[in-house]
Amino acid sequence: MLRGTRVGLRDRHEDDIPVLRAELYNDVVNAARAEGAPWQPVTSKDPRLAVDYAAEGVVPFSVVELESGTLLGTANLWGIDSHNRNAHIGLGLLPAARGKGYGTDVVATLCYYGFVVRGLHRLQIETLSDNEAMIRSAERNGFTREGVLRNSAWVLGEFMDEVVLGLLAGEWTAGGVV
Numbered sequence: 001m002l003r004g005t006r007v008g009l010r011d012r013h014e015d016d017i018p019v020l021r022a023e024l025y026n027d028v029v030n031a032a033r034a035e036g037a038p039w040q041p042v043t044s045k046d047p048r049l050a051v052d053y054a055a056e057g058v059v060p061f062s063v064v065e066l067e068s069g070t071l072l073g074t075a076n077l078w079g080i081d082s083h084n085r086n087a088h089i090g091l092g093l094l095p096a097a098r099g100k101g102y103g104t105d106v107v108a109t110l111c112y113y114g115f116v117v118r119g120l121h122r123l124q125i126e127t128l129s130d131n132e133a134m135i136r137s138a139e140r141n142g143f144t145r146e147g148v149l150r151n152s153a154w155v156l157g158e159f160m161d162e163v164v165l166g167l168l169a170g171e172w173t174a175g176g177v178v
Contacts, residue, residue: 009061
C-alpha cells in the first residue's frame with residue numbers, strides 16, 4: 001500500500017465494488033461529470049470497477065483512510081506513456097469523503113507513485129472548470145494551470161470547459177508520502 005498523510009492507495013478488493021458502484025457510478029450526475037462519456041449503468045464486471053491487472057496504460061487504486069481502513073473512493077494513473085514518461089491522474093471520492101482534504105493527499109500520493117515508483121517526468125490532470133476541489137488539490141501539490149479547453153466536455157446536455165494542469169518531476173516535492 002502507498003501511504004499518504006491520511007490516505008492509503010491499495011489494490012481493489014471485491015467488497016469495494018458494490019460500494020463504488022452504488023456511490024460513484026450509479027450517481028448519474030457524478031458519473032457523467034467524471035467519465036467523459038454518457039452515463040450508463042455498470043455491472044460488477046465493468047473494467048472501471050473490476051480491475052484487469054494485465055491492462056497496460058492504467059494503474060487503478062482503491063483509496064482508504066489510513067486510520068480506520070474505510071473505503072474513500074478510487075484513484076488512478078491512466079494514459080501512461082512509458083516512452084514520453086507521462087501520465088494522467090484521476091480520482092473519485094465517495095460523497096461522505098468529499099470536502100475533508102482527502103483529495104489533496106490522494107494527488108500527493110499519486111505524484112509519489114508516478115514520479116518515484118514509475119520514474120515519470122510529467123503528470124497531468126484534466127478536470128471540469130467548475131471542479132474547484134480538484135483544482136485546489138492539484139495546485140496545493142504544485143500543479144500549474146496550463147490552459148483551458150473551451151467547450152470540450154459534453155456533460156448532461158451542455159458543453160463545459162476543462163482546465164488542464166501539469167506538474168514536472170523537477171517541480172514536485174514529496175511531502176509526507178511514503
